[in-house]
Amino acid sequence: MSAPVTAPPALEAQAIRKAFGGTVALGGVDFALARGSIHALIGENGAGKSTLIKVLTGVHRADEGTVRTDGIVRHFSSTDEAIGAGIGAVFQERNLLPHFSVAENLFLHAPPRRYGFLDRGRLKRDARVWLGRVGLDMSPDRMAGTLTPAQGQLVEIARALALQARVLLLDEPTASITEREATVLFERLRELRDEGGALLFVSHKLDEVFALCDRITVIRDGRTVLSNIERTALTRGDVVTAMVGRTITVGERRTEHAATPAATGSPRLALRGVETSWGHRGIDLTLHAGRIVGLYGLVGAGRTELARAIIGLETVTSGVILAEGRPIRPRSPRAALLAHRIGYVSEDRKGEGLILSHPIRHNAGIAIWPRLGGRLGLVTPSGERRAVSPVIDGLAVKYASLDQDVGELSGGNQQKISLAKWMASDVDVLIIDEPSVGVDVRTKEEMYGVIEALAARGKAILVISSDLAEIVRLSDDILVMASRRIVSSLPNTGSYQVLSETIMHAIVGAEAPLHEEG
Amino acid sequence: MPADTSAGARAWLPLLLVALVCSAGFAVLSDRFLTSFNIYVVLSSATLLALIGYSQLATLAVGDFSLAVGGIGEFTGIVLGYLLHTAGWPLLPAIVAAIAVALASGVLNGLIVVASGVSGFIVTLATGGAFAGAALAITETTPYTGLPAAFNFLGTGRVGPVPLAIVTSLLAAALLGVLYNSRRIGRLMLAVGDNPEAASLSGLSRREAVLWAHSLSGLLAGIAGVVATAQLHEANPTAGTGWLIQSFTVPIIGGTLLTGGVVSVFGILVASLILATINDGLILLDVGPYWVTLVEGLLVFFAVLLGRTRLRDLLAHVTARAATGRLPESGAVQR
Structure with a gap:
C-alpha cells in the first residue's frame, strides 16, 4: 500500500x-x-x-x-x-448506449464542445487516451453495441x-x-x-x-x-x-415418505455425464418420484444454468438426459413441459411465474388449462374454481375470493400460488429455483409445506438453493455444486452441523486456486 | 455522420433503389410521369410527408410516440386561417403566431408527459383528439377559404418542377441533422432513447429529453400544418386526418427505430420521396386509391423486414466493404 x-x-x-x-x-x-x-x-x-x-x-x-x-x-x-x-x-x-460510439459513451457526462457543437475531433483524441489506460486498442468510432x-x-x-x-x-x-x-x-x-x-x-x-x-x-x-x-x-x-454461517435455528427436517419406494423403478429424470456450453462437466443426477433432491451451491456455481440446460434453454454438449429411462433432449421449456412433463419454477416468480392482474383461479389453473377445457375447449370460471380450490385451500393461502387478483395478495401468498399451480398439473418433475428467496421465516415454512405436498403427490423434485438450512430442511438427498461440477453427493442425515462442515469442505476444496496470484 | 451510420439508419439505401426502379417503370408506362408539372406534384406531396415524418421522428428519438401530430397540424392551420381570414393579420405575424401555438401545444404535451409519468402515447391520444376537436369546433367544419394570394403562392408556387415549399423540408432536414449529430440537446434526446438507464447514470435528464422531444414534435407538426394550409389554399379542420399513419410510415421506412436512440434524418427525405412517387405513379396509371394504401402497407412491411433480418446485416457489410475497401474492423482487448 x-x-x-x-x-x-x-x-x-x-x-x-x-x-x-x-x-x-x-x-x-x-x-x-x-x-x-x-x-x-x-x-x-x-x-x-x-x-x-x-x-x-x-x-x-x-x-x-x-x-x-x-x-x-x-x-x-x-x-x-x-x-x-x-x-x-x-x-x-x-x-x-449501443448506438453511440465508444468515444461518446466515454464522455456522455460532459462531451467536449466547440461553439456549442460536439467537438468530434477532440472527443476521439481524448477517448484514445482513456481507452489506452484500460488497455483497449480499438477505434473510438466503433458503436458500443458491437x-x-x-x-x-x-x-x-x-x-x-x-x-x-x-x-x-x-x-x-x-x-x-x-x-x-x-x-x-x-x-x-x-x-x-x-x-x-x-x-x-x-x-x-x-x-x-x-x-x-x-x-x-x-x-x-x-x-x-x-x-x-x-x-x-x-x-x-x-x-x-x-x-x-447461520445463527437461526433450523426447522424440523421433513419426514421421509415411508410409502415412497426410495429408489426403485426407473427414475423420473436422470442426468448421466451431462456437459453444457456453460462449462458443466460430468453431471450425474437422479430424481425419483416422491423424493426431493437439494442442489446446493454458492451463487455462481452454475446451478440455475444446469436447470436451464435441462429444459432446453442452454446447450447440452455431451451426456444424456433420461426421462423414465428414455433419452430426451428438450429444445424449449414448452417441449420440456408438454412432451416430457418437466416444470421449471424460476427464481423470479413474480416476474415469470404469475400474472398479477389476473384472478387467483386463473393463475392457479394456468398449467392445467388444456385439461380444464370442456367439450368445446372452453375454460369456464366455475370449472377453474372446482379444479383449483381444493389445492389452494390445502395450502392455507389467505384470500378473500378465488376471483381476487393475485396482485392483491401478500408476497408470501403469491409465492404459494405460483407453486400451487403445479400441484394439479401433469408434471412429473419439478425444478424449483430458490423457493424461499425474499420471504419471511413463517412464509418460508409454509412454502416448504407446499413443496412437501408436491412430493407427496408423487412429483420428483429438484430444489435449487443457496440456503443450506433450507436444503437440510427439505431434501432427501443433497448434491453440492461448485464451479459447474457436482463436488459432493450425500444423503441428508438431518444433522445441520455435520452436513454444513462436510459441504463447506467440499466447496472450498473444489474452489482450489484456479489462478491464484500476488 | 454518426447519427446516421448505424445499421438501422441505412435501411433507406435499398429503398432509394426501389424508388429509382419505380420511377423508371412509371416513366415507361406513362408519358405524363416525367413532366415538369408531375415532378412538382411529387415533390410537393413529398415535402409535406417529410415534415409530418419529422414531427414523429422527434418523439421516436427519445423512444416515445406522439399521436397528436395530425391534431396539432390541423389546429395550427385553423389558427392561421382565423388570423389571416377573420382577424385580418398580416402574413408573417400570422404564420409566426400559428407556429408559436403549435410549439406551445408540443410543450404542453411534453409537460404533461413529464409531470404525470404517463407514456406519450396515451397523453397525446387525449391531447391530439382535443386539438383536432378544437379545430372542428372553431370552424364548425367549414374551412377558411379566400386566403391571401401571397400565402397561397408560398404553398403552390414553383420554379420549373421545384415547389417553393420544399425549402421547409430541406431546411428542417439540415437543422435536424445538425441537432441530432452535434448539439447537446440532440445527443441528449438520442442518448435517453438509446438506453435510459445508462443515460440517467451518466447524469443525463430523461425529463429534459422528453420535454424537448414533444416540443420539437409540436413545432414540426405546426410547420406541416402551415405548409398543408398553403398547399390547399384553405385552412381545413380535417386536413390532418391521414397524418397519424403517415407520421409513422415515413420514419419507419426511412430507418428510424421505434425503440428510440436511432434516427435517420436523411432517410425521411428518401422515404417521403418514395411514398409520393408511388402514390403519384399509381394515380397516373389509374390504379384505384385503395391499392395505394395497400402498396404503402407493403412498403412498411418491407422496411421492417429489412431492419430485422440478416438481409440488413448483409447490406451493412457490403456497404462497409465498398466504402472502406476492407471488412468492418473488430477491435480486440489487447494484452
Missing part, C-alpha cells in the same frame, strides 16, 4: 442502515477502502451488496450511518453528486476514470465474461491499484477474491460480519463460514 498510514480512507462507510418499507436491507455495514488497494465485498445473493452499492453511488439514500470520501462526510442525493465526489461505478449490467461484454466493461471502467473517479466500485465484474478475459481485467485492476487507485470489488467468487484483493469485507443479512480483514489473515473456509 503506497498511501501513508495516516491518510483517511478513500471511501468509508459507518453503520449504514437502509430499510425498504418493513424490510431491512442493510442493518449496519462498516468498511473502509484505502487508497492503493483492492477491497473485496463478498456476500450471498440478497445479503445486501447491491443495496450498499446503490447507497454509495447516490441511487438510494441511507436511513442512518455515514459515508466519507477522503475523510469528508457525504450525503449523496443523486448519482450526479456521487460522481462529483469521485465515485465511479461499473454495474453488473452494461450501461452503454462490443463484447468484456470490452464493454473495460469501456465502462475507462468512462469512470475519465470522470476523474478516485474510487472505483465494480459490481460482479466477471459475471458475464470468460476466465481469460477476467485475467486481462485483473491485470488492469492491479495496475490501477498500483497507481494509487481505490477499488471495491464486489463478488461472490472466492478464487477471484483471493487472487486479486488485499482486504476482505463480508456482509450477510445486511450486516458486516467481517470488516476490512487482511486477505492473508483469512482462509477460504473462514470466508465461506462468514458468508453462509
Whole structure:
C-alpha cells in the first residue's frame, strides 16, 4: 500500500442502515477502502451488496450511518453528486448506449464542445487516451453495441476514470465474461491499484477474491460480519463460514415418505455425464418420484444454468438426459413441459411465474388449462374454481375470493400460488429455483409445506438453493455444486452441523486456486 | 455522420433503389410521369410527408410516440386561417403566431408527459383528439377559404418542377441533422432513447429529453400544418386526418427505430420521396386509391423486414466493404 498510514480512507462507510418499507436491507455495514488497494465485498445473493452499492453511488439514500470520501462526510442525493465526489461505478449490467460510439459513451457526462457543437475531433483524441489506460486498442468510432461484454466493461471502467473517479466500485465484474478475459481485467485492476487507485470489488467468487484483493469485507443479512480483514489473515473456509454461517435455528427436517419406494423403478429424470456450453462437466443426477433432491451451491456455481440446460434453454454438449429411462433432449421449456412433463419454477416468480392482474383461479389453473377445457375447449370460471380450490385451500393461502387478483395478495401468498399451480398439473418433475428467496421465516415454512405436498403427490423434485438450512430442511438427498461440477453427493442425515462442515469442505476444496496470484 | 451510420439508419439505401426502379417503370408506362408539372406534384406531396415524418421522428428519438401530430397540424392551420381570414393579420405575424401555438401545444404535451409519468402515447391520444376537436369546433367544419394570394403562392408556387415549399423540408432536414449529430440537446434526446438507464447514470435528464422531444414534435407538426394550409389554399379542420399513419410510415421506412436512440434524418427525405412517387405513379396509371394504401402497407412491411433480418446485416457489410475497401474492423482487448 503506497498511501501513508495516516491518510483517511478513500471511501468509508459507518453503520449504514437502509430499510425498504418493513424490510431491512442493510442493518449496519462498516468498511473502509484505502487508497492503493483492492477491497473485496463478498456476500450471498440478497445479503445486501447491491443495496450498499446503490447507497454509495447516490441511487438510494441511507436511513442512518455515514459515508466519507477522503475523510469528508457525504450525503449523496443523486448519482450526479456521487460522481462529483469521485465515485465511479461499473454495474453488473452494461450501461452503454449501443448506438453511440465508444468515444461518446466515454464522455456522455460532459462531451467536449466547440461553439456549442460536439467537438468530434477532440472527443476521439481524448477517448484514445482513456481507452489506452484500460488497455483497449480499438477505434473510438466503433458503436458500443458491437462490443463484447468484456470490452464493454473495460469501456465502462475507462468512462469512470475519465470522470476523474478516485474510487472505483465494480459490481460482479466477471459475471458475464470468460476466465481469460477476467485475467486481462485483473491485470488492469492491479495496475490501477498500483497507481494509487481505490477499488471495491464486489463478488461472490472466492478464487477471484483471493487472487486479486488485499482486504476482505463480508456482509450477510445486511450486516458486516467481517470488516476490512487482511486477505492473508483469512482462509477460504473462514470466508465461506462468514458468508453462509447461520445463527437461526433450523426447522424440523421433513419426514421421509415411508410409502415412497426410495429408489426403485426407473427414475423420473436422470442426468448421466451431462456437459453444457456453460462449462458443466460430468453431471450425474437422479430424481425419483416422491423424493426431493437439494442442489446446493454458492451463487455462481452454475446451478440455475444446469436447470436451464435441462429444459432446453442452454446447450447440452455431451451426456444424456433420461426421462423414465428414455433419452430426451428438450429444445424449449414448452417441449420440456408438454412432451416430457418437466416444470421449471424460476427464481423470479413474480416476474415469470404469475400474472398479477389476473384472478387467483386463473393463475392457479394456468398449467392445467388444456385439461380444464370442456367439450368445446372452453375454460369456464366455475370449472377453474372446482379444479383449483381444493389445492389452494390445502395450502392455507389467505384470500378473500378465488376471483381476487393475485396482485392483491401478500408476497408470501403469491409465492404459494405460483407453486400451487403445479400441484394439479401433469408434471412429473419439478425444478424449483430458490423457493424461499425474499420471504419471511413463517412464509418460508409454509412454502416448504407446499413443496412437501408436491412430493407427496408423487412429483420428483429438484430444489435449487443457496440456503443450506433450507436444503437440510427439505431434501432427501443433497448434491453440492461448485464451479459447474457436482463436488459432493450425500444423503441428508438431518444433522445441520455435520452436513454444513462436510459441504463447506467440499466447496472450498473444489474452489482450489484456479489462478491464484500476488 | 454518426447519427446516421448505424445499421438501422441505412435501411433507406435499398429503398432509394426501389424508388429509382419505380420511377423508371412509371416513366415507361406513362408519358405524363416525367413532366415538369408531375415532378412538382411529387415533390410537393413529398415535402409535406417529410415534415409530418419529422414531427414523429422527434418523439421516436427519445423512444416515445406522439399521436397528436395530425391534431396539432390541423389546429395550427385553423389558427392561421382565423388570423389571416377573420382577424385580418398580416402574413408573417400570422404564420409566426400559428407556429408559436403549435410549439406551445408540443410543450404542453411534453409537460404533461413529464409531470404525470404517463407514456406519450396515451397523453397525446387525449391531447391530439382535443386539438383536432378544437379545430372542428372553431370552424364548425367549414374551412377558411379566400386566403391571401401571397400565402397561397408560398404553398403552390414553383420554379420549373421545384415547389417553393420544399425549402421547409430541406431546411428542417439540415437543422435536424445538425441537432441530432452535434448539439447537446440532440445527443441528449438520442442518448435517453438509446438506453435510459445508462443515460440517467451518466447524469443525463430523461425529463429534459422528453420535454424537448414533444416540443420539437409540436413545432414540426405546426410547420406541416402551415405548409398543408398553403398547399390547399384553405385552412381545413380535417386536413390532418391521414397524418397519424403517415407520421409513422415515413420514419419507419426511412430507418428510424421505434425503440428510440436511432434516427435517420436523411432517410425521411428518401422515404417521403418514395411514398409520393408511388402514390403519384399509381394515380397516373389509374390504379384505384385503395391499392395505394395497400402498396404503402407493403412498403412498411418491407422496411421492417429489412431492419430485422440478416438481409440488413448483409447490406451493412457490403456497404462497409465498398466504402472502406476492407471488412468492418473488430477491435480486440489487447494484452
